[in-house]
Amino acid sequence: MESDGEGPSNDPVGLPERYRDLEARWQAWMAAAQKGDTAAYERLLSDLLPMLRIFVRARLRNDSGVEDVVQNVLLSVHRARHTYRPERPFGPWVRTIARNATLDLLRAQTRRAKREIHAPEADIEDPKAARSFESDAIPVWLEKALSDLPASQREAVELLHLHELSVSEAAERAGTTPGALKVRAHRGYRALRKRLGSAEEQGIE
Amino acid sequence: MSEDNTKTLIDRLARDLAPVKPIPRLRAALVGIVALWILVGGVALAIRGLPENLAHVLATNVAFDLVLAGLVLTGVGGLVWALAASVPGREGPANWGRFFAFSGVVLGAGLGGFAIRGEIAAPSSPFASDMICLGWSGLIALIPGVAAVAYVARAFPTHRGWILAAGAAGATALGAIIVHLSCPYMGFRHLLFAHALAPAIVAIVVTIPMLAVMRILERKPSQS
Numbered sequence: 001m002e003s004d005g006e007g008p009s010n011d012p013v014g015l016p017e018r019y020r021d022l023e024a025r026w027q028a029w030m031a032a033a034q035k036g037d038t039a040a041y042e043r044l045l046s047d048l049l050p051m052l053r054i055f056v057r058a059r060l061r062n063d064s065g066v067e068d069v070v071q072n073v074l075l076s077v078h079r080a081r082h083t084y085r086p087e088r089p090f091g092p093w094v095r096t097i098a099r100n101a102t103l104d105l106l107r108a109q110t111r112r113a114k115r116e117i118h119a120p121e122a123d124i125e126d127p128k129a130a131r132s133f134e135s136d137a138i139p140v141w142l143e144k145a146l147s148d149l150p151a152s153q154r155e156a157v158e159l160l161h162l163h164e165l166s167v168s169e170a171a172e173r174a175g176t177t178p179g180a181l182k183v184r185a186h187r188g189y190r191a192l193r194k195r196l197g198s199a200e201e202q203g204i205e
Numbered sequence: 206m207s208e209d210n211t212k213t214l215i216d217r218l219a220r221d222l223a224p225v226k227p228i229p230r231l232r233a234a235l236v237g238i239v240a241l242w243i244l245v246g247g248v249a250l251a252i253r254g255l256p257e258n259l260a261h262v263l264a265t266n267v268a269f270d271l272v273l274a275g276l277v278l279t280g281v282g283g284l285v286w287a288l289a290a291s292v293p294g295r296e297g298p299a300n301w302g303r304f305f306a307f308s309g310v311v312l313g314a315g316l317g318g319f320a321i322r323g324e325i326a327a328p329s330s331p332f333a334s335d336m337i338c339l340g341w342s343g344l345i346a347l348i349p350g351v352a353a354v355a356y357v358a359r360a361f362p363t364h365r366g367w368i369l370a371a372g373a374a375g376a377t378a379l380g381a382i383i384v385h386l387s388c389p390y391m392g393f394r395h396l397l398f399a400h401a402l403a404p405a406i407v408a409i410v411v412t413i414p415m416l417a418v419m420r421i422l423e424r425k426p427s428q429s
Contacts, residue, residue, distance in 0.1 A: 036224035045215045078218045080361035082225040083292050093294035100363050
């Protein structure tokens with residue numbers, strides 16, 4: 001079959017002309033980024049954003065987590081950049097990372113949904129809290145307890161448990177080391193346990 | 206999370222960028238692992254020795270050949286699956302590897318086992334010889350297996366359970382090839398469990414505890 005310029009071509013990559021240009025650009029930028037070229041890396045990540053948003057949006061049930069997943073994909077691209085070989089196409093490489101990050105988020109949502117079934121009954125009876133469950137937001141009792149925590153501890157707890165990031169991803173996002181993040185999170189859990197324990201004794205509002 | 210946060214993240218990632226060396230090609234890694242296997246397997250063969258009637262068995266015993274072919278498929282397939290599944294964008298080789306690995310088990314343990322029953326009327330071997338052959342397979346697999354794990358650890362593995370199992374099965378199958386060629390026992394149970402099923406047995410034995418250890422090491426602070 002002859003290539004008409006817009007349709008699929010006969011080149012080994014099997015991409016239309018315009019995507020081949022894009023592919024070549026991304027390959028060159030990634031190869032430069034592997035050598036430490038920060039400008040090429042910034043251009044590459046910025047250039048990828050529209051494609052990543054479309055890719056992720058098409059796979060999520062709602063729009064609420066799209067930007068979150070896109071950020072996870074960028075972090076994964078950063079951590080996996082050494083696994084890209086410059087002679088190989090860039091598109092399949094980045095799409096695999098995006099697909100895995102999206103699947104991770106969907107699994108995390110399923111896990112969270114299962115856990116929320118076991119949340120305190122008081123919340124379910126509260127119409128405001130019930131709305132929170134439906135919209136996949138943080139329950140009111142937890143939000144209140146979290147808001148009392150110092151900012152660094154709150155961020156650590158949120159990244160690990162609400163956004164379901166791994167310790168290293170959360171540390172990267174918070175701009176700290178995994179060890180420091182674990183300490184912050186541990187202190188946060190202790191404070192939360194104390195607060196939620198005393199709230200339970202008094203009856204959750 | 207807003208789009209502004211994404212821009213900030215890109216700025217930070219670019220700022221933190223350090224040069225990296227691309228991971229070796231899959232083919233190069235596979236060739237390296239096979240070269241290690243030839244080296245270790247050669248030493249093992251020198252120690253164990255080859256049976257005098259090996260050429261005759263290879264030419265006339267279909268069951269023996271089916272088990273051997275199954276081990277070769279599982280060995281190469283399992284390793285390709287493990288290595289390729291650790292590198293984003295290499296789903297093609299990973300799928301082929303998975304296909305060959307499972308085909309090898311079906312061919313070796315399924316068809317081979319079926320053929321052994323009908324073909325070989327050898328007296329059953331002592332249980333200790335089963336364990337010795339399994340042990341040798343594991344021992345020969347050790348160095349190629351560690352090389353495969355080193356590649357996987359350097360890459361970006363996602364489904365670690367499957368990758369561990371595939372790598373363990375692949376490396377053990379390579380070890381079992383040497384054992385199969387140099388083993389004097391031809392009993393049904395021995396050929397099936399100590400040779401044909403050795404990759405599957407070792408994969409299960411290695412993967413489950415290793416996954417448990419990895420989960421314990423990666424526990425989040427709230428669960429510790």
